[in-house]
Amino acid sequence: MRILLPLLIALPVVWAALAAVVYRFNRRAADLITALVTLITCGFAIALYLFHPLNYPIVFRLFGISLVLDGLSHLLILTAGIVALFVAIYSISYMEKYGRKDLFYVLFMLMLAGIYGVVLSGDLIVMFIFLEMAALSAYALVAFGLESQPLEASFKYFIMGEAASAFILIAIGLVHAAAGTFDLAEAALRLQMTAPFIKAVALGLFLTGFGMKSALFPLHAWLPDAHTAAPSPISAMLSGVLIKALGIYAIVRVLFNVFGMTSQISSILMILGIISILVGVLLALGQWDFKRLLAYHSVSQIGYIALGVGLATPLGIMGGLYHLFNHAIFKSLLFLNAGSVESQIGTRDLKEMGGLSRKMPVTSATSLVASLSIAGIPPFNGFWSKLFIILACVQAGKIWLALFAVIGSILTLASFLKVQRYAFFGQAKETLSEIKESPVPMTIAMVSLALICLAIGLLSPFVINYLINPAVGAVANGVGYGRIVLGASK
Amino acid sequence: MITIILFLIMIAAAVYAVETGEFRNAVYSLALLGLGVSVYQLTAGAFLPGALQLISVFVLIYVLNRTLLPKASPREFAEGEYFSRAVFLIFMILSVILACGVSDAIAPNSYSPYLLSFVLILTGFFSVAFKKDIKKIVAGIVIIEYAVEAFLTLSGERQGITPLIGILAIVLLAVIAARLSDRLGTTDVTKIRELRG
Known part of the structure; x- marks a missing residue:
C-alpha cells in the first residue's frame, strides 16, 4: 500500500x-488519458481507505523525503481526487x-x-516545494485566458501568494533554527x-502565510478576482481543493500536530472564522457576477471550517473537517454550473439571465442541489456539517458564535435564492x-x-465514521503526531 | 564581520533597486543582490542552494531584460512618496525590534545577520506594498525571494532547492507582468481595474 503514496x-x-x-x-487520447490519470489517483485514494x-x-x-498518510491527509487526498476527476471530465468540452x-x-x-x-509531505521544505508547484501552476491557470482581466487577477494572486510563501518560508527557517530539523514529526x-x-513568531508567520493561501478574512483580497477570472474548471479546483490543501490543511497540520493548539490561537481562528463567514456572505449578497458571488461565498464557507477547527473540540473539529469535504464537492459543482451557464449564454451577469431551468435542465437541477447544500438545507451534505459546527459552538458555550453562524447560513440561503x-x-x-x-x-x-452531494447527506453516519473520524483522530493526536509517525516509520 | 559587510552590500543593492528611476540599473542591482546571497550561501557551506542561486542570477538578468526592461514607466513615478516612506520607516523600526527578540532567542549575542536579513526582507515588502510601478513590484518580489533564501541559509538550511523554485516564480511573474502591461499600455498599477480591490 505504501507505494501508492509516491x-x-x-x-x-x-x-x-x-x-x-x-x-x-491525438487530442482525444490526451483528453481521455487526463481523465484516466485523475480516475486512477482517485482510485488510489479509495483503495487506501x-x-x-x-x-x-x-x-x-x-x-531523505518522507511522505506520511494519516486520517487527515487521507481525507484531503480523497477530496482532491474526487474534484479533480470531475473537473478533468468537464474540461474535455469546456x-x-x-x-x-x-x-x-x-x-x-x-x-x-x-x-x-x-x-x-512529512517535511516542511518538501511541503513548501510542492506548495509552490501547486501555486505557480494556479497562477498560470488563472491567467490562462490571456485577456486583461485574467492577467490582472493572476498578477494580484501572484503578488499576494508570493508574499504568503515568503512568510511561510521565514517560519520554516525559524522552525529549523529552533528545532534543527525540517521533519514535521521530529519538529513536533x-x-x-x-x-x-x-x-509564537513562527506560528504567527505560518498563520499569516497559510491564512493568505486559504483566503481567510482579512487576507482574502486575491480570491474574488482570481476565482472569477480563471476558467471555471480551475475556479472549481481553486475553491474546492487548492485553498483547502494549501491553506486550511496546512494550518491544521502545523497548529495542531507540530506546535500544539493553544487557547490564544483557538480564539484567533474562531474570530477570523466568524468574521469571514459574515463578511464573505454580505459581500456575496451584493454581487451580480455569478462567479464573483460564488468566490465571496468561498471566503464565507472557509470561515465555517476555521470556526469549527478553531473551537478545537472533537465535535468542532469534526464539523470543520466534514464541512471542508462537503464544501469541496458543492462549491466545485457550483463553479461548474456557472461555467456551464457562461459557456452557453456568454455572460456571468445574473441580470442578463432568466428562465434557464427550461433551456438547461441538467445545469439548473444540479445547481439547485448545490445551492441547497451550501445553504445547509436537509438532507443535503452542507446541512450536517453546519449543524455540527453550530452544535459544537453551543457545546463549547459560545452561543454568540452559534448565532452568527446561523445568521451566516440564512444569508447564504438568501444569496442562493x-x-x-x-x-x-x-x-x-x-x-x-x-x-x-x-x-x-x-x-x-x-x-x-x-x-455525491445527496449521497453524502443521506449516508452521513457512514461518511463520518469512515472518512471524517479518522481525520479528527489525526488532528486530535496533537503533538503526539510526532511520536506516532516516528513509531510508524521504524 | 565579512557576513555583516556582505549583508550591508545586499541591503544597499536592494534599496537602490527599489528607489532608482532607471529600471536597467535596478536589474543589475538585483543581480548584485543575488550574487551576494550566492556568495553567502557558498561560504556558509550551502553548496547546492549557492550554485542554484548563482544560476538564478543569470536567468534573472536575461528574463528581466527581455520582459520588463522595454516597458516605459510613467514619469510621475520618479517623484517622492513621503507618506509611504514614513509608514515604511515606522514598520521597519517595529520589525527590527521584533527581529532583535527573534535573534536573541535563536543565537544569543549574535544579532546582526538576522537583523540585516529582516531589513532586506522588509525592503522587498516596502516595494511590493507602496510602489505603483509593476516593474518595482516585481523587483520587490525578487528582493523578498533572495532575502528569504539568505535567511533560510542563516537558519541552518544547507541542501534545499528553494532557489530553483524562487527563480521559476520570478520568471512566471515577469512574463505575466509584461503581458499585463502590454494589454493595458501602462506599468501603472493604479490604472488596473481589478487591483482596485
Whole structure:
C-alpha cells in the first residue's frame, strides 16, 4: 500500500511531461488519458481507505523525503481526487474554446501533483516545494485566458501568494533554527522544548502565510478576482481543493500536530472564522457576477471550517473537517454550473439571465442541489456539517458564535435564492431562446457531483465514521503526531 | 564581520533597486543582490542552494531584460512618496525590534545577520506594498525571494532547492507582468481595474 503514496504524486507529474506530446498526435487520447490519470489517483485514494486501517499512519521514505498518510491527509487526498476527476471530465468540452488544451493539461496535472505533495509531505521544505508547484501552476491557470482581466487577477494572486510563501518560508527557517530539523514529526517533538517567543513568531508567520493561501478574512483580497477570472474548471479546483490543501490543511497540520493548539490561537481562528463567514456572505449578497458571488461565498464557507477547527473540540473539529469535504464537492459543482451557464449564454451577469431551468435542465437541477447544500438545507451534505459546527459552538458555550453562524447560513440561503430566481427561474429572456444544455462531458461531471452531494447527506453516519473520524483522530493526536509517525516509520 | 559587510552590500543593492528611476540599473542591482546571497550561501557551506542561486542570477538578468526592461514607466513615478516612506520607516523600526527578540532567542549575542536579513526582507515588502510601478513590484518580489533564501541559509538550511523554485516564480511573474502591461499600455498599477480591490 505504501507505494501508492509516491505514485499519487508521480502519476500526474509523468502525465504532465507527456501530455503536450500526446496531445499533438491525438487530442482525444490526451483528453481521455487526463481523465484516466485523475480516475486512477482517485482510485488510489479509495483503495487506501479500503485496504489500510486508518488508526495508524503509513510512512514512505526515499532519498531523505518522507511522505506520511494519516486520517487527515487521507481525507484531503480523497477530496482532491474526487474534484479533480470531475473537473478533468468537464474540461474535455469546456476548455475547447480556450485553445492550448495541451498546456492546460500540463498545468492542471502539475497543480494536482503539488496538491497531493503538500498533503502527503512529512517535511516542511518538501511541503513548501510542492506548495509552490501547486501555486505557480494556479497562477498560470488563472491567467490562462490571456485577456486583461485574467492577467490582472493572476498578477494580484501572484503578488499576494508570493508574499504568503515568503512568510511561510521565514517560519520554516525559524522552525529549523529552533528545532534543527525540517521533519514535521521530529519538529513536533523538539519544538516543545523551544523558547515560547520563537514559537509564537513562527506560528504567527505560518498563520499569516497559510491564512493568505486559504483566503481567510482579512487576507482574502486575491480570491474574488482570481476565482472569477480563471476558467471555471480551475475556479472549481481553486475553491474546492487548492485553498483547502494549501491553506486550511496546512494550518491544521502545523497548529495542531507540530506546535500544539493553544487557547490564544483557538480564539484567533474562531474570530477570523466568524468574521469571514459574515463578511464573505454580505459581500456575496451584493454581487451580480455569478462567479464573483460564488468566490465571496468561498471566503464565507472557509470561515465555517476555521470556526469549527478553531473551537478545537472533537465535535468542532469534526464539523470543520466534514464541512471542508462537503464544501469541496458543492462549491466545485457550483463553479461548474456557472461555467456551464457562461459557456452557453456568454455572460456571468445574473441580470442578463432568466428562465434557464427550461433551456438547461441538467445545469439548473444540479445547481439547485448545490445551492441547497451550501445553504445547509436537509438532507443535503452542507446541512450536517453546519449543524455540527453550530452544535459544537453551543457545546463549547459560545452561543454568540452559534448565532452568527446561523445568521451566516440564512444569508447564504438568501444569496442562493437570488441566484436561482435570476438565473434559472423567473421570466425567460427573449435573447436566450436558442440556448441549449451543455455538452455531455460537462453534464456528466455536474450530475455526478450533485449525486455525491445527496449521497453524502443521506449516508452521513457512514461518511463520518469512515472518512471524517479518522481525520479528527489525526488532528486530535496533537503533538503526539510526532511520536506516532516516528513509531510508524521504524 | 565579512557576513555583516556582505549583508550591508545586499541591503544597499536592494534599496537602490527599489528607489532608482532607471529600471536597467535596478536589474543589475538585483543581480548584485543575488550574487551576494550566492556568495553567502557558498561560504556558509550551502553548496547546492549557492550554485542554484548563482544560476538564478543569470536567468534573472536575461528574463528581466527581455520582459520588463522595454516597458516605459510613467514619469510621475520618479517623484517622492513621503507618506509611504514614513509608514515604511515606522514598520521597519517595529520589525527590527521584533527581529532583535527573534535573534536573541535563536543565537544569543549574535544579532546582526538576522537583523540585516529582516531589513532586506522588509525592503522587498516596502516595494511590493507602496510602489505603483509593476516593474518595482516585481523587483520587490525578487528582493523578498533572495532575502528569504539568505535567511533560510542563516537558519541552518544547507541542501534545499528553494532557489530553483524562487527563480521559476520570478520568471512566471515577469512574463505575466509584461503581458499585463502590454494589454493595458501602462506599468501603472493604479490604472488596473481589478487591483482596485
